[in-house]
Amino acid sequence: MQINTEDLMGPLLDWAVAVAIGTLTAEHAGDQTFYRLKTVGVESGTWVGPVHPAGQAACGQSIWRPSSDWRQGGPLLSEYAISVRPITDAQWLAEEFITHNTARAVDDSKHDGYLVAGMRVLVKSLMGDTITVPAHLRQQASMALQ
Numbered sequence: 391m392q393i394n395t396e397d398l399m400g401p402l403l404d405w406a407v408a409v410a411i412g413t414l415t416a417e418h419a420g421d422q423t424f425y426r427l428k429t430v431g432v433e434s435g436t437w438v439g440p441v442h443p444a445g446q447a448a449c450g451q452s453i454w455r456p457s458s459d460w461r462q463g464g465p466l467l468s469e470y471a472i473s474v475r476p477i478t479d480a481q482w483l484a485e486e487f488i489t490h491n492t493a494r495a496v497d498d499s500k501h502d503g504y505l506v507a508g509m510r511v512l513v514k515s516l517m518g519d520t521i522t523v524p525a526h527l528r529q530q531a532s533m534a535l536q
Contacts, residue, residue: 393521394519482503484508
């Protein structure tokens, strides 16, 4: 399924960032697929996506959430030369300085617009205006967000 990078949120945005910067290893459990991120600077075995086994990080493994976790998303803003500035009190504009791509996001009760805008422009700069998301992942994300 094709999704505009400007529309990515939550688990789908986090998955897209993982695809853009690293290598994902798929693991299958029943009818579900889980992903692990492998890249420099990220804790080995980090789970990516809206769901993962047992619904929680196990055995010291962490969950990849750069669009909401400053410990993960903050360093990426610096590494990929991304600047984020306010447009209004609750709207943010991110720009990547090499390609000059931009992306916007709005603060709401569930999302930090600053990080969301930054991660959207990272994905846009490395993967383009639209990306292909596996249908099963989009379904899992929809269930996780309900």
